[in-house]
Amino acid sequence: MNRSIRKVAVLGSGIMGSRIACHFANIGVEVLLLDIVPKDLTDAEKAKGITADHTAFRNRIVNESFQATLKATPASLYSPAFASRIKLGNFDDNLADIKNYDWVIEVVVERLDIKRSLYEKVDALRKPGTLVTSNTSGIPIHLMAEGRSEDFRKNFAGTHFFNPPRYLRLLEIIPTADTDQSVVDFLMHYGELFLGKTTVLCKDTPGFIANRLGIYALIQTIRVAEEMGLSVDEVDKLTGPVAGRPKSGTYRLSDVVGLDTTVHVANNLYASGEGKDESRDAFVLPEIMQKLFDNKWLGDKTGQGFYKKIKDEKGKSVILALDFKTLEYVPSGKVKFETLEGTKNISDVQKRFAALVAGKDKAGDFYRKTFADIFKYATFRIPEISDEIFRIDQAITAGFGWQYGLFETWDAIGLKDMLKIMESLDLKPAQWVYEMLSAGHESFYKVENGKRLYYDIPSKSYKRIPGQDSFILLSNLSNNIVWKNAGANVYDIGDGILNLEFKSKMNTMGAEVIEGIQKSISLAEKDFRGLVIGNEAVEAFSAGANLAMLFMYAVEQEFDEINLVISQFQQTMMRARYSSVPVVVAPHTLALGGGCELTLHADKVVAHAETYIGLVEFGVGLIPAGGGTKEMALRCSDMYQAGDPELNILQNAFMNIAQAKVSTSAHEAKAMNYLQDKDQIVLNRSRLIAEAKQAAIDLAENGYTQPKPRFEIKVQGKTGIALFLAGITQMRLANYISDHDAKIAGKLAYVINGGDLSYPQLVSEQYLIDLEREAFLSLCGEKKTLERMQGLLNGGKPPRN
Numbered sequence: 166m167n168r169s170i171r172k173v174a175v176l177g178s179g180i181m182g183s184r185i186a187c188h189f190a191n192i193g194v195e196v197l198l199l200d201i202v203p204k205d206l207t208d209a210e211k212a213k214g215i216t217a218d219h220t221a222f223r224n225r226i227v228n229e230s231f232q233a234t235l236k237a238t239p240a241s242l243y244s245p246a247f248a249s250r251i252k253l254g255n256f257d258d259n260l261a262d263i264k265n266y267d268w269v270i271e272v273v274v275e276r277l278d279i280k281r282s283l284y285e286k287v288d289a290l291r292k293p294g295t296l297v298t299s300n301t302s303g304i305p306i307h308l309m310a311e312g313r314s315e316d317f318r319k320n321f322a323g324t325h326f327f328n329p330p331r332y333l334r335l336l337e338i339i340p341t342a343d344t345d346q347s348v349v350d351f352l353m354h355y356g357e358l359f360l361g362k363t364t365v366l367c368k369d370t371p372g373f374i375a376n377r378l379g380i381y382a383l384i385q386t387i388r389v390a391e392e393m394g395l396s397v398d399e400v401d402k403l404t405g406p407v408a409g410r411p412k413s414g415t416y417r418l419s420d421v422v423g424l425d426t427t428v429h430v431a432n433n434l435y436a437s438g439e440g441k442d443e444s445r446d447a448f449v450l451p452e453i454m455q456k457l458f459d460n461k462w463l464g465d466k467t468g469q470g471f472y473k474k475i476k477d478e479k480g481k482s483v484i485l486a487l488d489f490k491t492l493e494y495v496p497s498g499k500v501k502f503e504t505l506e507g508t509k510n511i512s513d514v515q516k517r518f519a520a521l522v523a524g525k526d527k528a529g530d531f532y533r534k535t536f537a538d539i540f541k542y543a544t545f546r547i548p549e550i551s552d553e554i555f556r557i558d559q560a561i562t563a564g565f566g567w568q569y570g571l572f573e574t575w576d577a578i579g580l581k582d583m584l585k586i587m588e589s590l591d592l593k594p595a596q597w598v599y600e601m602l603s604a605g606h607e608s609f610y611k612v613e614n615g616k617r618l619y620y621d622i623p624s625k626s627y628k629r630i631p632g633q634d635s636f637i638l639l640s641n642l643s644n645n646i647v648w649k650n651a652g653a654n655v656y657d658i659g660d661g662i663l664n665l666e667f668k669s670k671m672n673t674m675g676a677e678v679i680e681g682i683q684k685s686i687s688l689a690e691k692d693f694r695g696l697v698i699g700n701e702a703v704e705a706f707s708a709g710a711n712l713a714m715l716f717m718y719a720v721e722q723e724f725d726e727i728n729l730v731i732s733q734f735q736q737t738m739m740r741a742r743y744s745s746v747p748v749v750v751a752p753h754t755l756a757l758g759g760g761c762e763l764t765l766h767a768d769k770v771v772a773h774a775e776t777y778i779g780l781v782e783f784g785v786g787l788i789p790a791g792g793g794t795k796e797m798a799l800r801c802s803d804m805y806q807a808g809d810p811e812l813n814i815l816q817n818a819f820m821n822i823a824q825a826k827v828s829t830s831a832h833e834a835k836a837m838n839y840l841q842d843k844d845q846i847v848l849n850r851s852r853l854i855a856e857a858k859q860a861a862i863d864l865a866e867n868g869y870t871q872p873k874p875r876f877e878i879k880v881q882g883k884t885g886i887a888l889f890l891a892g893i894t895q896m897r898l899a900n901y902i903s904d905h906d907a908k909i910a911g912k913l914a915y916v917i918n919g920g921d922l923s924y925p926q927l928v929s930e931q932y933l934i935d936l937e938r939e940a941f942l943s944l945c946g947e948k949k950t951l952e953r954m955q956g957l958l959n960g961g962k963p964p965r966n
Contacts, residue, residue, distance in 0.1 A: 168296070168351055170194060170359070174266040176256070176283060178227040181300055181328055182272035183234035187241035188330045190250040191774070191832075192359055192848065197262060200227040202255045227253045241331050243774060243832035256283075261290055268296040270324065275301060280309050288317045296348065298324040302376060303433045306369045307341040318343035322352060325373060327564050332775070334850070335563035336362035337373045357632070361774060361848025363563035370550045371437040372430060374557055375564035377550055378571070380430050381447055382539045386415050388451045389534050393527065397471050397486040402500040403531055408521065409514040409568035416471035416486075420464030428458050441549070444542055453489050469494070502528035512670065514568055515577040522578055522586060536574070537587040543571045544595035547622060554609055555619040555630050568703055572609040580607050597622050612641045637854040639666055639701050648688060653681025661694040661865070662858050672702055674734070674759045675711035682737050682763075689746045695861030695869075696744070698763065699751030699771075699854045706751075706776070709758025710734065712785065716954045719945040727945055731790050731938050734759065738792040739930070742766040745871045747864035751857035752776045753850055757827065761839060762791035768864060768872075770844040771857040772831040778839045779827030785957055786905060786950030788913045789822060790941035795933035797822065798917050800838050802879040811925075812888055815881060819889060819917055823910050876929040880919025889914035905949035912940040 171194065175186040178200040186198045202223045206215065215222050231253060234241055242248060254262070263269050269287055273279055280299065287297060293316045299309055306323040313321070323339030336356040340349045349366070356364035367373040372380065390400045401414030411418070419427055431448045438445035450458070457463070457470060464470030473485045473494045485494035504524030511517040521532045543557055551557050558570020575583050580602070587593060601620060609620050611627060617638065618627040637658055648655040652669040665685040667678050682698070689696040700706065718726045741748045741763060750767035752760065756778045764770050764778060772778075780789040780797075788794055797818040805811045820826070821837050828834035831846045840846075847856050890911060897907045915921070916936045919928050944950050 168267065168355075170267045170355065172197070172266045173268045173270065174199065174263045175270050175272060176200075176260075176287075177272035177274075178230035178253075179272065179274075180230075180234070181326065181330070183231050184241045184328065184330045185270060185272060185300065185326055186231075186251050187234060187247070188326075188360065190247045191243045191331065194250070196251045197254060197259065197266060198227060198231060198251055199254050199256055199259055200230065202226075202257050223255050223258060224253055227255060239329065239332065240829060241329060243331075243830040244836065247832075256286075260286060263287065263290055263295070264292055266295065268298070270298050270300060272300045275303055277304055277308060280304065281312070284309060284313060284317070288313050291317070294320060296352075297321045298352070300324060300326055303372070303430065305371075306339045307343075310341055310343065315343075319345040320348055322348060323367075323369070323373075324352060324356070325367075327375070333564060333566070334361070334363045335375055335560060336360065336364050337367045337375065337560065337564075338364055339367045339369050339373060341369060357635075357849055358852075359848065361850070363559050363851070365556050365560045365563070367556075367560075368550055372434050372550075374550050374560035376430055377434065377546065378539070378543060378557065378561060379565050380427060380434065381444070381542055382535070383415060383419065383427065384431060384451065384454070385447055385538050386535050387419075387454060388447075389531060389538070390415075391451050391453055391489065393531060393534075395527070395531065396488075396498070398497050399500050399502075400531075402505070403502075403528055407505060407508065407517070408532075409517075409574075411566040420470040420472055422464070423466050424454065424457055424463040424470055425466075428454070443545060447542075456492065457487075502526055504528035504532075515573075518569075518574055518577040519579065519582070522583070533586050534590060536578070536583070537590050537592040540571060540575055540583065541587060541592045541594050544598055547595070547597070552623070553619065553621065576608050576610055580609070600625065615641050615645070617641055635855060636851050637664075637858060638851075639664065639854065648684055650677045650680060652677025653685075655681065655685045655688060657693075658697070658854070658858055660858070660862055662697060662861050663689045663693050663695070664697045664699060664854060664858070666700040667702070667707060668700075669711070671705045671708035671755075672700060672760070673708050673711040674763075675714060678707075678711075679733060679737050683740060686740055686744045686746075686748065689748075690744060693746065694865040695747045695749065695858075697749050697751060697854060697857040697861055698741075698767075699753075699857055701854075703754075705755035705757070705760070706753050707757070707760030707763065708755055709760055709781065710791070712954055712958055715945070716951070716958060719951055719954070722946065724942055724945070728938065728942055731941055734791045735934050735938060738762055738766045739934075742768075742792075743872055743874065747861050747869045749857045749861045749864070751853045752778065753853060757781050758789070758793075759791050762789060762793040762796070765796040765839065766792060768869070769860050770840055771853065771860050772834070772840060772844065772846055773850045773853050774831050774846050774848050775850070776831045776834065777827050777829065778831070778834040778837075779825065780822045781825040781827065783823055783909055783913070784825040784953070786909060786947060786953040787944050788909065788916060788937060788940055790937045792930075792934060792937075794822065794913065794916045794937040795930055797838070798880060798919065798933055799875060799878050799930065800841075802877075804838075805879055811879075812881060812885055815885060815917065816889070819913065822913060822917075874930055877927045878919075878930065878933065879925060880917075880922065880928055880933075881925050882919055882922030884925060885918035886914050886921075889918070903949075905947065908947070909944060912944060916940050 173189045173194050174197040175182050176199050178198050186196045189196050203225050210222055310318045310321045322344045325337040327333035327335045338352045353364045356362040397416045401416050404410055405412050405414040435448035462469050471487050475483055477483045486497050488495050503526045508517045508520045554572045558572050561567055561570045604625055611618050616633055617630050619630055621628045642656050645656045646654050647657050654666045656664045658664045663685055665681055669678055685696055747768045749769050750764050751771045752764050753773035753776050756764050758781050761778050761780050780793045782789050801815045801818050804814050828837055834840045847853050893907050893910045896902045920936050
């Protein structure tokens with residue numbers, strides 16, 4: 166069957182249902198979101214004269230749920246305008262409409278009887294061949310399909326999204342024995358390509374893969390911490406970014422998810438594990454979790470859990486942490502362990518793991534116990550929950566945001582070294598691990614010919630991880646490096662295309678990265694046909710220019726040096742724009758300041774949907790001077806048409822820069838004119854470099870010719886400057902901005918309007934670049950600018966909305 170998903174019906178508008186509906190709307194699908202009809206009219210509805218047959222009453226539940234989702238942060242939609250793609254209704258009046266929909270996703274309350282009752286109606290109304298899936302996280306998939314028609318059962322499966330669906334990459338696909346293989350193949354492909362997910366095929370077992378292992382790890386971590394007397398702050402520090410995991414750590418994660426949710430899943434796993442799970446008792450709640458649950462201290466939803474936010478005497482928000490001994494909330498303390506101090510200079514998380522488990526202090530003991538325990542548990546879950554180790558690692562990384570999976574982490578420590586630790590703690594793994602070692606295999610993964618292989622337990626050999634043909638993984642291409650320095654690598658990624666990868670901290674642009682950009686373009690122009698600039702970094706595509714060197718020159722008032730640095734940076738951006746081969750930039754996560762400017766100068770941008778792009782120099786007392794201000798003036802000029810409100814168009818660009826505004830998605834970046842219609846947005850981050858490579862090939866094969874510098878950029882001159890200065894003055898008088906902000910804004914207004922010209926006229930790119938460099942240099946001498954730079958270098962964060 167050749168399936169095309171144009172319309173999706175989501176049954177159930179709670180937190181998950183509404184957010185799943187939003188993510189389908191994000192990719193352009195028409196969505197029908199339904200929920201139950203309320204039982205009774207409210208007093209407010211009665212006062213308005215609303216009756217029980219009125220749409221406002223009948224759709225009240227779905228309306229309120231959907232509006233709550235639209236107001237929630239982080240946003241579930243890439244753009245607020247996408248809400249128009251979602252139609253609301255109720256089960257009584259609108260369920261029959263599903264006959265016109267290609268996919269029906271059930272997200273109602275976790276009760277088998279309610280789900281079966283709804284499926285009976287769906288079975289009678291749907292067209293043959295319509296997909297029907299459930300987002301359940303706890304009910305066996307096969308039980309829900311019992312009693313349904315053959316066609317229903319063939320086209321039915323579990324599709325378990327993780328919350329929030331827009332941001333968490335995991336989508337577990339759980340077929341039943343009756344699910345047609347073509348349906349499984351379709352869901353795996355559609356989820357990966359169109360929804361941007363890591364699709365993991367799961368067995369119909371309790372908790373599937375991610376929750377089974379993730380909840381086990383969370384509870385056991387809390388149990389070990391309780392036994393060792395570690396505080397809330399200490400555990401969250403130990404289980405955060407230092408271990409390649411999200412900042413939420415363990416206890417903060419529990420508060421965000423909701424302790425009741427964790428308890429519900431744990432109880433289900435305990436109840437279903439009898440006779441099947443040798444570690445079933447691990448799902449019995451630790452004492453502290455039970456106390457919090459009994460007290461209804463469930464986390465964010467109840468205002469307190471392992472943490473509690475209060476206002477101090479000055480009205481400032483303060484986060485307090487629970488003291489397990491007194492059950493009182495106390496100020497967070499500074500966490501310091503010798504093991505952590507010893508790993509500060511190990512930037513590569515994979516290399517850090519071995520140092521963590523080798524620690525001689527309490528932290529080292531904690532890592533050894535928790536790592537050994539979860540590794541052991543994972544080995545015994547094969548083949549119960551999965552036949553392949555890579556599916557377990559994919560589920561954990563995509564579902565819980567860990568940088569590396571369990572078996573990947575074990576490899577990084579060293580299989581034999583970790584095995585000794587496990588044996589010393591009486592936490593021996595399953596027998597297949599010993600058989601693997603006996604056969605001479607000393608790692609769970611390896612790379613051959615640029616492809617990643619995993620150890621396959623049944624065949625006792627290595628096999629290729631499926632699906633890699635759609636991806637280009639630079640981490641697998643170390644043999645393809647054609648040039649490198651301390652801050653950049655240049656890879657030959659095949660078909661005449663090079664890839665430049667930044668390797669500096671937060672991929673900031675210092676001298677080595679600038680050299681890398683220039684060198685990669687020269688290499689591509691000489692022997693190749695295109696260049697991709699992209700990387701696999703977790704934190705940022707590029708957080709902008711390296712401020713440390715600039716700050717040093719500014720403090721010493723070395724303006725000639727600053728001028729040289731900025732001039733070189735501008736020339737590099739223009740080199741990217743005017744190379745003789747196509748340059749495709751592939752931004753993701755953060756593309757700030759110089760990272761944004763590089764994006765602006767690409768022949769084409771292939772951006773991940775979750776890319777946060779912005780010219781944020783204003784936040785450190787400067788204006789964009791890597792061609793960013795010039796480029797926005799140029800793009801505004803291209804938008805001007807006879808009769809258009811030109812100053813309004815320019816004002817939008819001015820305000821985006823003056824507010825250091827960062828897009829909240831690649832789609833919003835389009836609305837801000839940082840991305841253009843020619844650019845491409847990719848849902849699946851893993852596909853990014855492969856898609857960018859294809860874009861470079863397409864440009865080359867379609868007759869790419871080197872662009873010509875622009876000389877016809879329309880600027881507004883004194884007319885525009887006067888308008889902007891009037892607004893700046895009003896904002897200063899109202900105390901919305903400081904004197905220094907007003908000065909920076911005045912410089913920005915001067916440059917983006919083309920300087921002190923008597924009337925609107927046409928200028929060149931070089932003219933604008935010279936203006937922005939001159940303004941940048943003058944601001945580098947300002948005391949307030951130096952203070953802002955120093956604040957950022959001392960641990961502040963890049964300016965965000």
